[in-house]
Amino acid sequence: MSTTDHDLTGPAPAEPTEPVLSGAGRHGSLALLTGGRLVLALLALAAAATAVAAAGAHVALVTPILGLVAVIAVPAGLLYINLHQYLPEGAGGRLLTIPLTLLMLMLVGLALNTFLPLVGDSTPLGTTGVLCATDGLIFVLAVAALRYRAVVFSVPLPPAASTSRLVLGGSLAVVGLAVVGSIRLDNGAGGGVALGALIAEAALFVLIVARRDDLPSGVIHAALYAIALALLFSTSLRGWYTTGHDVRLEMFVFRLTATNQHWSIAQFRDPYNACLSLTILPTMILRWTGVAAPFVFKVFFQVLFAACPVLVYRFARVFFSKLIALLSFIYVVGFVTFFQDMPMLNRQEMGYLFFAGILVVIADPRLSPNLRRVWFVVLSVGMVLSHYSTTFFAIGVLAVAWCIGAVLPFVSRLRLFTRLRTGIPQLVESPRRLTIGPVLALVLVSFLWTTPLTHTSSSVGSDFTAVVDALRGGPGGRASDTSFALVPLGSTSASQAAVDLVMKDTNAARAAHPDSYYALGSGISVAPNLAASSTLPLTSLGRFASKEGVDVHEVTAAVRRWSALLLQLFIVLGLAGFVLLRRGEGTRSRDLAALGLAALVGLALQVLVPALSVQYGVARALEQSLLIVSPFWVLGTMLLIPARFGRLRATVATVLALAFFISSTGVLPQVLGAYGPQLNLNNSGDYYDEYYLHNQDVATVSWLQRAVYDGSSTTTSDVQMDPTLLAMARTFTNLNATNNVYPALVQRNAYVVLSYENVVLDRANYDTGSGYLVYNYPLGAMDQLKNLVYSTGATRVYR
Amino acid sequence: MLVVEEHDVVAPPETGGRQRRSRHPVIVLLAAAMLGGAAAVWFSPSFRHQVVLSTTERAAPYDELYFVSPTAPANVPVGRATSLRFTVVNHEGRTFRYEVSEGVGSPAGAHFSQVSVAVPDGDAWSGSVSFTPTQPGSYEVVVGLNPDVQIHATVEAGR
Numbered sequence: 001m002s003t004t005d006h007d008l009t010g011p012a013p014a015e016p017t018e019p020v021l022s023g024a025g026r027h028g029s030l031a032l033l034t035g036g037r038l039v040l041a042l043l044a045l046a047a048a049a050t051a052v053a054a055a056g057a058h059v060a061l062v063t064p065i066l067g068l069v070a071v072i073a074v075p076a077g078l079l080y081i082n083l084h085q086y087l088p089e090g091a092g093g094r095l096l097t098i099p100l101t102l103l104m105l106m107l108v109g110l111a112l113n114t115f116l117p118l119v120g121d122s123t124p125l126g127t128t129g130v131l132c133a134t135d136g137l138i139f140v141l142a143v144a145a146l147r148y149r150a151v152v153f154s155v156p157l158p159p160a161a162s163t164s165r166l167v168l169g170g171s172l173a174v175v176g177l178a179v180v181g182s183i184r185l186d187n188g189a190g191g192g193v194a195l196g197a198l199i200a201e202a203a204l205f206v207l208i209v210a211r212r213d214d215l216p217s218g219v220i221h222a223a224l225y226a227i228a229l230a231l232l233f234s235t236s237l238r239g240w241y242t243t244g245h246d247v248r249l250e251m252f253v254f255r256l257t258a259t260n261q262h263w264s265i266a267q268f269r270d271p272y273n274a275c276l277s278l279t280i281l282p283t284m285i286l287r288w289t290g291v292a293a294p295f296v297f298k299v300f301f302q303v304l305f306a307a308c309p310v311l312v313y314r315f316a317r318v319f320f321s322k323l324i325a326l327l328s329f330i331y332v333v334g335f336v337t338f339f340q341d342m343p344m345l346n347r348q349e350m351g352y353l354f355f356a357g358i359l360v361v362i363a364d365p366r367l368s369p370n371l372r373r374v375w376f377v378v379l380s381v382g383m384v385l386s387h388y389s390t391t392f393f394a395i396g397v398l399a400v401a402w403c404i405g406a407v408l409p410f411v412s413r414l415r416l417f418t419r420l421r422t423g424i425p426q427l428v429e430s431p432r433r434l435t436i437g438p439v440l441a442l443v444l445v446s447f448l449w450t451t452p453l454t455h456t457s458s459s460v461g462s463d464f465t466a467v468v469d470a471l472r473g474g475p476g477g478r479a480s481d482t483s484f485a486l487v488p489l490g491s492t493s494a495s496q497a498a499v500d501l502v503m504k505d506t507n508a509a510r511a512a513h514p515d516s517y518y519a520l521g522s523g524i525s526v527a528p529n530l531a532a533s534s535t536l537p538l539t540s541l542g543r544f545a546s547k548e549g550v551d552v553h554e555v556t557a558a559v560r561r562w563s564a565l566l567l568q569l570f571i572v573l574g575l576a577g578f579v580l581l582r583r584g585e586g587t588r589s590r591d592l593a594a595l596g597l598a599a600l601v602g603l604a605l606q607v608l609v610p611a612l613s614v615q616y617g618v619a620r621a622l623e624q625s626l627l628i629v630s631p632f633w634v635l636g637t638m639l640l641i642p643a644r645f646g647r648l649r650a651t652v653a654t655v656l657a658l659a660f661f662i663s664s665t666g667v668l669p670q671v672l673g674a675y676g677p678q679l680n681l682n683n684s685g686d687y688y689d690e691y692y693l694h695n696q697d698v699a700t701v702s703w704l705q706r707a708v709y710d711g712s713s714t715t716t717s718d719v720q721m722d723p724t725l726l727a728m729a730r731t732f733t734n735l736n737a738t739n740n741v742y743p744a745l746v747q748r749n750a751y752v753v754l755s756y757e758n759v760v761l762d763r764a765n766y767d768t769g770s771g772y773l774v775y776n777y778p779l780g781a782m783d784q785l786k787n788l789v790y791s792t793g794a795t796r797v798y799r
Numbered sequence: 800m801l802v803v804e805e806h807d808v809v810a811p812p813e814t815g816g817r818q819r820r821s822r823h824p825v826i827v828l829l830a831a832a833m834l835g836g837a838a839a840v841w842f843s844p845s846f847r848h849q850v851v852l853s854t855t856e857r858a859a860p861y862d863e864l865y866f867v868s869p870t871a872p873a874n875v876p877v878g879r880a881t882s883l884r885f886t887v888v889n890h891e892g893r894t895f896r897y898e899v900s901e902g903v904g905s906p907a908g909a910h911f912s913q914v915s916v917a918v919p920d921g922d923a924w925s926g927s928v929s930f931t932p933t934q935p936g937s938y939e940v941v942v943g944l945n946p947d948v949q950i951h952a953t954v955e956a957g958r
Contacts, residue, residue, distance in 0.1 A: 180853045187857040240856055696861050699890070707869055751869070787952040790865035799869050 031157050035081050036149030039142050046074045046138045049288065053131055058290050067288035068300055071134055076101040078141035081148050086371055088364035091221055092314040096375070098307050099357045102281060102350060103382035108133050109280035113263050123261035125280065130287040156218050163211050164219045170204040171226030178230035182237035182680075191670065191681040194234060198665050198681075201227050202658060205330055209654055212322045220326075221310050228333050229306035231665070234680040236302045236343035241693040242294045242731040243679075244344025248691075250278045251294060251731035258283045258293060265454045274454040277350035277386035294731070297346045305342065305349035308627075309333050311356035316631045318363040320586040323650055324638075327657045328630035331567075334661035337623040339680065340687070348620065351390030354383035356627055358394070362434050362591060369435075376438035377445075384446045388456070389616050391446050393602060393624055398439045400598035405432055405590050422580045426588040434591045495530065498773040502528055502766050506744050516747050523781025524743045531763045531774045533676055534684050542673040553674040559663045567660070570636030571629050575600065577639050578632060585635055596632055599625035689763055690772065693728045694756040696792040701729045701753070703790055704797060708751060709735065718750055723767040725755040742766055743778055752786065752798040754779075760794050862895075863888035864948045867925065871940075871952035875932055881954060882929040885942050889918040898945040901928045906936035932956030 033041075049070030052063055076097040080087070083100075087093030109125065112133050116124035123129070159165060174197055181194030208215065208223050215223075235244075242251045253272045257263040257279040265273055272278060282296045289300065309332050316325035332338060342349055361367065361375040384391050411417060412424040450457040506526045510517055518524055535553075542552045575596045577584050606621045626633075637656045641649040662668055669675035670682075677685030679692075708719065721729070723739035741752055741764055758764050758777045765772040782798055790797035840846040851857065867884040875881050889895050894917055902911030910930075918924045928940050935957050943949040 183855075184853050187852050188859060189852050193853070240858075695858055695890070699861070699863055703863065703865060707865070783951075787866075787871050788950045789869040789871075789952065790863070791948050791950050792861045792863050793948040794861060797865075797869070799871075 030154040032152050032154055034149060035145060035151045035153060038081060038153055038155075039078065039145050039149065042074045042077050043138070043142055046070045046135065049074075050131060050135055053127070053288055053290065056290075064289040064291050064295075064299075067290065068285070068303070070138075071105065071285055071288040072098070072101055072304070074138055075104060075134075075141060078138065078145050079104070081145040081153070082141060084148075084153075087375075088360060088367055090314075091217060092311070092360045092364060095307055095311050095314065096357050096360065096379075098304060099350075099353045099379060099382055102277075102304065102353070103378065103385070104137065105134070105284050106276040106281050106382070106385050108137050109263075109284050110276065113280060117262070125257065125263065125283050125287075126261040127287045129261075130284050134284065134288070159216060159219060161214070163207075163214055164216060167204065167207060167211075167215060167219050167223050170200070170207065171223045174201045174204055174230040175226050175233065178233045179237060182234055185681075185683055186238060186240060188683065191683075194681050195667065195670050197230055197234065198662075198667050201230055201665075202661055202667070205326075205661070206654075206658065209323065209326055212326060220322075221313070224313055224326075224329055225306050225310050228309045229302060231333050231339035232302040232306055232343050233299075235340055236298045238679055238688075239692050240695075241698065242297070242728065243693065244687075244691050245341075247297060247344040247346060248727040248731050250297065250346050253278050254282050254296070255293060255731070258286055265456070269455060271388050271450075271456045272347070274450065274456040275347040275385070275387055277347045281350070282346075298343075301346045301349055302343060305353060308349070308353050308356045309338075311353070311360055312627050312630070315356065315359045315363050315627075318360075318365065318587070319589055319592055320631050320634075323653075324585060324631055324634045327634040327637075327653055330657045330661055331630045331633050332623075332626050334657075334664045335623055335626060336664050337619045339665065340678070341619065342623070344691075345620070347387040348390055351383050351387030352624065352627065354379045354386060355390055355394050355624065358383070358398075359595075359627060362595075363589075365431070365433075369433075372433060373435070373438050377441045380438065380442040381445055384442070384449050388446075388450060389620075390624065391442070393616065393621060395439070395443055395446065397595065397598045397602050397625075397628070398434065398442070400601050401591070401594040402434055402436050402439055404594040404597050405434060408590055408594065420580075421582065423582040423584060423588065424579060426582065427579065427590045427593050430588050430590045432590055434594065495773070498766075498768045498771070499528060499530070501768050502742070502773055506742065509745055517744065518746060518748065518785050520744065522784065523778035524746075524785075526744050528742070528766065528773060528775035529778075531776045533686060534689070536669060536673045536675055536677050536682070536684075538673040539671060541671055545672065546674075552672050556663075556669045556672060556675040559659075559668060563660055563663055567633060571633045572600070572636070573639055574632035574635030574637075575629065577635055583643075585638065586631070592628075595628045599628045689757050689761050690724050690765065690774075691728075693731075694794065696794040697725060697728065697755050698732065699792060700755075700790065700795040700797060701725070701733055701735065704751070704753060705733055705735060707790075719753065720746060720750045721753040722755050722758055722764055723772065724757065724765050725753065739767055741777070742775075743781060746782070746785075750799075752782065754782075754796045754798070756794045759796055858890070858892065860891040862890060862897075862944060862948055864942060864944055864950050866950060866952060871954055873955060875938075875954055875956050877932045877935060877956050877958055880929060880931045881938075882927045883940050883952060883954075884925060884927040885950065886923050886925045887916070887918060887944060888923045889920055892920055894919045897924075899926060900941075900943045901926065902941055903928060903930045904939040904941065905930070905932070906934055911941075 045066075049066040052059075052066055053070075057063065079100055080094060080097045083097075084093070087096055109130070112124045112129050116129060121129065159168070177193060177197035177200055181191065181197045184193050185191055204223060205227060208220060212220065242248060249272050253268060253270070253275075256267055256273070260267070261283075263273075263276075263279045263283075267273070282293075282301070285300050286293060286296050289296070291299070309329055312332055313325050313329045316328045320328070342352075357379045358376055361372055361379065364372070367375070380391075383394060408424065409428045412422075412428050417424050447457075503526050510526075520526065538546060538552060545552050545555075575593070578586065578596070579593050603618070603621055603625050606616065606618045634653055634657070637653045638649050641652050643649065666678035666681045669678070677688070679685055679687040682688065683692075704719070719735075719737035720741050721735075721737040721739060722741050726735070726737050726739045729735045729737075737753070738750070741754065741758065746752055754764075754777070759779065762776050762779075763774050764777040765774055779796075782796075786798035788796055789799045864887050865885065867886055871883065872881060885901075887897055887899065889897075896915060896917045898913055898915055900911055900913045902909060914926065916924050916926075926942075928942060930938060930940075932938055932954075936955075938954045938956055939951060940954060941949065941951045
């Protein structure tokens with residue numbers, strides 16, 4: 001059954017239909033097991049995990065790993081046995097069992113949450129309910145899988161070839177290094193190991209690219225998964241508490257469900273709370289694994305999400321050579337949003353998993369049309385339950401792609417294109433797998449979930465109104481990450497606009513309640529004293545370069561600027577080449593071209609309509625688009641070299657991809673210095689300053705809760721807290737406070753809580769509605785005006 | 800996960816049993832050398848410190864100092880004895896000896912004293928600052944610890 005994959009230029013060949021082997025035993029690098037034995041093995045694992053979880057025994061590493069196996073791997077394995085005939089063939093189908101299992105868990109949890117209260121159980125998502133329901137699901141799947149007890153399945157054994165062993169060993173090493181690197185940083189040590197992990201990931205990737213024709217696809221998938229996981233861990237494991245922007249509110253809604261052992265949208269009617277990926281799913285994983293709540297997101301969600309780029313690799317592999325698919329992968333995971341922001345956007349991680357699954361289903365040439373529709377709709381349900389914005393962007397891209405696909409035959413007949421003899425007729429002739437029915441079903445499911453079922457669509461309405469206003473030329477904010485835009489966006493300084501807003505708000509508040517605030521002067525003014533961003537010191541290499549007359553900061557800044565510019569140019573160039581060239585790289589596909597064009601339309605709207613960029617963010621839209629268009633990025637770089645220089649072309653494309661990876665992940669600024677520090681490599685920088693929760697912060701908030709809130713009717717105006725500290729405090733308490741410590745707005749009778757960031761780093765944040773304005777904090781003035789009633793040296797409470 | 804290798808490369812056949820057997824002494828020697836090396840570095844305190852630093856949480860040490868009642872008394876009559884209780888909590892990861900300085904700055908001048916207390920890790924120690932206002936005005940109560948931690952409160956005294 002073994003075939004080799006020596007395709008340098010073409011897409012993946014057809015994979016063999018499974019199962020094709022007969023008789024249990026050993027077959028080369030595969031162990032052959034009957035379905036019956038596999039079911040028994042999986043049931044044994046589930047039984048062991050149930051016994052450990054039910055007993056409440058917590059053995060470090062053993063209990064969490066066993067729990068994760070029981071709640072994810074066992075149902076996924078049983079699902080695969082049951083559905084192997086209906087899933088996309090090969091690795092794509094096997095990987096699809098991950099999002100499908102997540103959907104099953106969300107639906108089982110939702111059923112528990114809905115029906116157990118009807119029979120008097122007010123805590124349906126407690127340990128007993130979750131364990132029994134998951135075991136019930138496993139039992140049903142196991143009984144159903146017994147239909148295939150005589151069918152032989154294969155399980156991979158450690159490969160014999162030394163290159164494969166080297167790659168697998170390297171895969172384990174990069175994950176281990178990333179974990180150790182993060183822990184060392186969290187313990188206050190340097191970032192050397194974390195930097196080593198990134199360099200090792202780049203080296204492993206070079207090895208995979210160089211030996212791609214010798215490596216079994218399973219080994220390549222495992223190595224790509226390891227690189228993705230290592231990158232995610234390098235950020236997600238920063239800090240012993242919840243670290244990051246969106247994850248703070250994500251933890252809040254997760255805690256709400258986990259603590260109440262019941263999910264209710266009425267408790268907190270917000271789109272976050274409508275994401276079952278943040279409420280029911282993590283609660284079920286928590287019950288099985290018994291870890292501290294933040295580590296469900298920090299570890300287990302990353303373990304699941306790391307499969308997403310591998311799915312994207314499989315998607316690209318349907319159309320392109322192994323080299324192009326591999327380079328697409330490195331662009332997806334090397335883009336800063338992937339490793340720096342996605343671990344802070346757990347609902348979106350789950351949404352992307354389902355979206356990537358939909359792409360694989362659309363692309364798979366061997367699925368029947370009916371099966372494709374079924375899987376599309378099933379995965380759409382998962383995406384809707386996981387994340388609203390991913391769903392809305394997906395609806396836009398898929399609908400526009402369908403329209404483009406429908407229009408393309410007419411375009412191909414235009415005289416301009418017939419004269420130019422473009423590749424469009426070839427695209428038109430390719431089979432069309434993206435149909436409108438499933439897209440409409442996705443719209444319907446999304447509407448049902450956000451409107452009649454959870455009533456959380458009001459934000460969609462306000463977003464739509466803002467977009468319409470913006471299109472009419474009205475005012476609107478703009479996300480800071482529109483810096484990814486190809487065209488400079490106006491000359492108004494965003495920070496000056498924010499300063500103006502702060503002063504206007506402050507003057508208005510002081511005029512309305514003049515007696516509530518302290519008099520201006522002696523360190524207190526209406527105008528903020530803006531804080532400067534931190535910068536890495538020059539390294540020895542940076543000093544050497546500087547002595548030679550190189551402006552080190554400008555070098556890194558230029559690389560970053562040009563990366564942002566070139567990535568967009570290469571994507572446009574690659575897509576244009578794919579559509580127009582008759583003899584371009586890859587399989588002609590109308591669906592792929594239409595999806596690529598639709599993703600670009602979505603991105604262009606994000607950049608040009610400010611209100612959209614505030615609601616979703618250009619960087620996040622670009623990351624979601626990259627799941628589709630990353631192969632075009634590679635194609636764009638390949639078009640730099642004529643096709644007849646095939647080896648040089650491949651080398652240049654690989655070098656450019658690696659250069660992007662090294663710059664984006666922080667290796668370049670780290671080895672030179674004189675640039676903004678990144679959280680995955682340093683205990684400094686904007687993300688560290690704003691989002692890193694320190695022991696002293698936790699102690700201070702806990703004291704406040706005991707000393708001030710305990711049994712009292714403290715109102716919001718009694719306590720003032722920096723918005724970043726308040727957001728983080730909500731991940732482990734139910735505190736309520738005014739999210740502002742701006743000196744001119746400090747009230748005479750209020751407690752003022754200053755965080756590690758405020759006291760040690762001399763930075764405070766003003767929430768302007770579309771971001772934070774960062775300013776220096778006048779501690780001396782506060783000492784003169786108020787009593788300092790609590791201090792850890794690094795944090796303070798004034799009264 | 801159940802996997803079929805879709806485009807597997809056929810592994811080269813194993814070389815003869817004799818060759819494999821001949822590798823055994825080398826492998827044993829290498830393993831022994833590695834074990835010996837590992838044992839040597841394990842007994843090095845700095846190596847052990849690095850291992851701990853790389854694998855387990857090492858909480859940053861700190862101390863808490865606070866007034867037991869966060870709202871200072873307002874308008875204390877002259878001549879009435881006043882006391883502000885405070886607490887020190889040790890999170891240094893070991894028993895720590897604090898030099899606690901406490902005092903009152905008043906219209907008549909300042910008076911400070913210092914006590915030395917040993918507090919086990921995780922434990923708290925409480926003390927108090929007492930004074931009697933002798934004339935109207937602001938009385939500044941200050942408590943400080945030897946690591947740079949300080950709290951203060953102003954008490955107004957009147958007739």
